[in-house]
Amino acid sequence: MEKISHPNQLLEWKSDVIANRPPYVKTIVISSGTCGQASGSLPVIEALEQELLKRNLKNKFEVKITGCHGFCEMEPNLIIYPDGIFYKKLKPKDVPKIVEETLLNNKIIPSLVFEEARTKERIYEQEEIPFYKKQKRLLTENNFKIDPTKIEDYVALDGYQALSKVLFNMTSEEVIEDIISSGLRGRGGAGFPAGKKWEICYREESQEKYIICNADEGDPGAYMDRSLLEGNPHSVIEGMTIGAYAIGASEGFIYVRGEYPLAVRHVTNAINQAREKGFLGTSIMGSEFQFDIQVIEGAGAFVSGEETSLMASIEGRRAFPRQRPPYPAQKGLWDKPTNINNVETWANIAPIIRNGAEWYAGIGTKGSKGTKIFSLVGKINNTGLVEVPMGITLKEIIYDIGGGIKDNKKFKAVQTGGPSGGCIPAEKLNLPIDYDTLAKAGSIMGSGGMIVMDESTCMVDIAKYFLTFTQEESCGKCVPCRIGTRQLFEILNRITQGRGEEGDIKKLKSLAKTVSSGSLCALGQTAPNPILTTLKYFLEEYEIHIKEKSCPALVCKDLIIYYIEPKKCVGCLLCLKSCPVDAISGERKKLHVIDHDLCIKCGACLEVCPPKVSAVSKYTGTKKEKLMKKTSPKRVKK
Amino acid sequence: MNNEKLEKIIDSSRTDQKELIHILHDVQSEYGYIPPEAVTAISRRLKVSESEIFGVLTFYNAFSLTPKGEHVMTVCMGTACHVRGGPQIVEDIERKLDVKVGETTADNKFTLETVNCIGCCAIGPVVVVDEKYYSNITLNKIDPIINEYKEDKS
Numbered sequence: 160m161e162k163i164s165h166p167n168q169l170l171e172w173k174s175d176v177i178a179n180r181p182p183y184v185k186t187i188v189i190s191s192g193t194c195g196q197a198s199g200s201l202p203v204i205e206a207l208e209q210e211l212l213k214r215n216l217k218n219k220f221e222v223k224i225t226g227c228h229g230f231c232e233m234e235p236n237l238i239i240y241p242d243g244i245f246y247k248k249l250k251p252k253d254v255p256k257i258v259e260e261t262l263l264n265n266k267i268i269p270s271l272v273f274e275e276a277r278t279k280e281r282i283y284e285q286e287e288i289p290f291y292k293k294q295k296r297l298l299t300e301n302n303f304k305i306d307p308t309k310i311e312d313y314v315a316l317d318g319y320q321a322l323s324k325v326l327f328n329m330t331s332e333e334v335i336e337d338i339i340s341s342g343l344r345g346r347g348g349a350g351f352p353a354g355k356k357w358e359i360c361y362r363e364e365s366q367e368k369y370i371i372c373n374a375d376e377g378d379p380g381a382y383m384d385r386s387l388l389e390g391n392p393h394s395v396i397e398g399m400t401i402g403a404y405a406i407g408a409s410e411g412f413i414y415v416r417g418e419y420p421l422a423v424r425h426v427t428n429a430i431n432q433a434r435e436k437g438f439l440g441t442s443i444m445g446s447e448f449q450f451d452i453q454v455i456e457g458a459g460a461f462v463s464g465e466e467t468s469l470m471a472s473i474e475g476r477r478a479f480p481r482q483r484p485p486y487p488a489q490k491g492l493w494d495k496p497t498n499i500n501n502v503e504t505w506a507n508i509a510p511i512i513r514n515g516a517e518w519y520a521g522i523g524t525k526g527s528k529g530t531k532i533f534s535l536v537g538k539i540n541n542t543g544l545v546e547v548p549m550g551i552t553l554k555e556i557i558y559d560i561g562g563g564i565k566d567n568k569k570f571k572a573v574q575t576g577g578p579s580g581g582c583i584p585a586e587k588l589n590l591p592i593d594y595d596t597l598a599k600a601g602s603i604m605g606s607g608g609m610i611v612m613d614e615s616t617c618m619v620d621i622a623k624y625f626l627t628f629t630q631e632e633s634c635g636k637c638v639p640c641r642i643g644t645r646q647l648f649e650i651l652n653r654i655t656q657g658r659g660e661e662g663d664i665k666k667l668k669s670l671a672k673t674v675s676s677g678s679l680c681a682l683g684q685t686a687p688n689p690i691l692t693t694l695k696y697f698l699e700e701y702e703i704h705i706k707e708k709s710c711p712a713l714v715c716k717d718l719i720i721y722y723i724e725p726k727k728c729v730g731c732l733l734c735l736k737s738c739p740v741d742a743i744s745g746e747r748k749k750l751h752v753i754d755h756d757l758c759i760k761c762g763a764c765l766e767v768c769p770p771k772v773s774a775v776s777k778y779t780g781t782k783k784e785k786l787m788k789k790t791s792p793k794r795v796k797k
Numbered sequence: 798m799n800n801e802k803l804e805k806i807i808d809s810s811r812t813d814q815k816e817l818i819h820i821l822h823d824v825q826s827e828y829g830y831i832p833p834e835a836v837t838a839i840s841r842r843l844k845v846s847e848s849e850i851f852g853v854l855t856f857y858n859a860f861s862l863t864p865k866g867e868h869v870m871t872v873c874m875g876t877a878c879h880v881r882g883g884p885q886i887v888e889d890i891e892r893k894l895d896v897k898v899g900e901t902t903a904d905n906k907f908t909l910e911t912v913n914c915i916g917c918c919a920i921g922p923v924v925v926v927d928e929k930y931y932s933n934i935t936l937n938k939i940d941p942i943i944n945e946y947k948e949d950k951s
């Protein structure tokens with residue numbers, strides 16, 4: 160490949176790429192990120208390639224394998240352009256039919272078309288599906304159009320033109336000014352204004368400066384960074400290179416979570432292509448500027464996503480956070496000025512430079528500009544990655560885009576911000592989402608995880624879940640965090656086991672204060688948030704656990720029993736056979752009974768009982784006590 | 798232990814502490830764990846004390862001081878998997894393989910692990926065996942997965 164050594168060559172290359180496209184009749188775009196592959200996209204692609212080859216149609220129809228399309232619930236899915244037909248949940252056996260009917264005869268196959276969960280309406284056009292319609296996909300739209308292994312696809316969509324503009328027409332100060340006035344805030348958690356951070360780093364005098372892309376994405380339930388790196392790696396590379404030019408850095412690092420092998424592969428490949436084409440390396444695009452990027456694989460520690468820990472990790476040490484100030488922008492990697500931003504922050508840079516700061520500042524709310532990608536997961540119909548303008552309400556995200564709660568259950572809360580965030584209850588559904596409103600509600604934006612919970616989620620259990628996480632991931636440097644999170648966990652654990660005591664809530668609150676005020680980094684400072692917000696909005700649920708030893712959501716194992724309803728049981732033996740500890744007795748066509756002393760509450764009986772019968776129920780509290788007394792004496796020993 | 802391979806891993810890298818985690822990744826993927834001899838060799842090459850190297854390798858979840866079984870079965874413990882029943886899945890696998898998380902079965906077939914999130918939240922609960930993903934796991938899907946690997950004689 161020849162290097163690009165002049166801005167005009169980039170424009171020529173773009174025209175060539177577009178002009179040299181074979182005259183395909185249709186393009187079939189298949190989503191094949193990690194989620195897609197996990198749901199079986201690879202066999203579908205294989206089948207499609209085979210079918211086209213067999214029928215000698217490869218010159219008519221293009222197969223484009225892309226990163227994630229965001230609609231994870233419908234994976235594996237494909238879109239057929241130019242019509243924009245969206246087919247969902249594909250199996251290899253659907254392929255011949257798609258080729259015959261849709262590709263060759265322009266007929267739509269109803270069974271593969273999306274059906275709205277609540278209205279049952281079938282919608283075949285991708286753009287018309289409510290999940291996509293209300294989104295504003297500034298960053299993720301290109302995931303439909305780009306084969307992430309091909310730099311040409313990125314260039315065809317004006318890729319690297321922002322870099323070209325910066326290198327040949329703008330000074331560092333002008334770039335920084337643009338980013339400041341765009342209002343872009345960091346997408347990695349704290350929401351610090353990106354341009355301001357760059358400016359601090361720019362002002363530092365040093366021969367060496369570094370740029371880091373934080374792709375550690377440790378927040379459980381969030382995967383937008385993975386999707387960007389897998390689906391559009393050049394957008395991150397271009398953003399970083401612009402940042403490097405602005406602050407005067409010549410070396411950059413992308414620190415990727417080790418659990419993301421596909422992202423590592425795609426971004427490594429993209430860096431090589433960018434080097435070959437002269438977008439990285441010495442004399443970038445023929446200018447005097449030089450910059451290169453190295454990929455570093457993380458090694459599985461949540462705290463290494465914290466900026467100072469991350470730098471320690473790159474240096475080959477344990478990922479311990481350190482005191483700030485000095486901030487990384489002043490003293491970072493190997494004590495040199497370092498600018499660290501999140502993947503999504505970097506992906507915003509090129510569009511801002513290309514379209515102008517004013518355009519960007521026109522999207523969003525007063526204090527939060529642009530769009531944010533959320534991972535909408537949990538008990539929601541349309542699970543997936545959604546990109547929305549700042550200021551959209553929770554209700555719009557959950558009901559209009561997300562299609563409401565799974566199985567028509569009742570919405571209870573949404574958790575944002577991961578282990579540092581909190582739960583927002585149903586009363587706040589009309590909350591417009593941005594950095595400031597979420598903070599006011601007691602939670603945070605965080606990296607954009609949005610876990611939807613319904614009536615069958617226990618809020619004490621959720622708080623316990625996050626504390627299990629933080630006490631495991633605490634690096635141990637600060638005593639209040641190391642021991643405090645452990646004690647918070649123990650108290651919650653007791654409560655969920657029916658050993659809660661009067662005064663526990665007070666203890667939780669005061670310990671929470673100690674942990675957050677006595678920790679160096681935000682891991683400890685925010686670790687109590689999941690407890691504090693659930694106490695704020697769901698205090699009653701805690702009290703019921705403590706006083707009545709019961710779990711209204713029927714989740715906490717020690718507080719519930721599984722019970723077979725005599726009126727419903729048909730004696731089919733299914734549950735009896737599925738029980739791993741032989742706690743169920745009975746005969747064919749006769750009532751089955753669970754021995755509560757033997758039962759380990761694994762839930763297998765509930766799972767296998769046919770939905771028509773639904774004879775297995777869970778009970779808690781006084782009803783549970785009553786039933787246990789009633790069934791115990793009648794117990795039949797095997 | 799094959800010393801030639803180890804030599805190659807260490808030799809192909811530069812001699813700075815910043816290479817430590819890369820080297821450990823390479824050793825881990827070559828041997829399935831970090832053998833004590835490797836620590837000594839790395840220490841000499843990088844001029845970093847063995848205690849520092851132990852400190853680093855025990856800090857990160859990706860490295861292990863004991864060899865793993867033939868197949869590594871990883872259960873996702875992310876929030877989305879949690880609310881969809883992940884904990885029940887782990888307990889059931891623990892019971893079926895007769896090991897606790899982190900342990901290896903007596904026949905050396907499986908090592909059971911958990912991970913904080915693999916970012917496939919839409920299809921949870923998720924179990925990953927080696928590099929193969931199993932999605933929307935329910936209790937009755939566990940036996941078939943285990944059997945798939947028990948039978949294979951590779």
Ligand SMILES: Cc1cc2nc3c(=O)[nH]c(=O)nc-3n(C[C@H](O)[C@H](O)[C@H](O)COP(=O)(O)O)c2cc1C
Nearest residue numbers: 345346347373375376377464465466500501504681
């Ligand atoms: C415990 C902890 C974990 C973090 N994990 C991440 C992460 O995985 N990805 C990320 O971008 N930022 C993470 N952060 C935030 C970073 O410290 C830092 O604020 C961020 O990378 C700055 O980039 P931004 O300004 O573009 O948001 C974490 C912070 C803490 C305290």
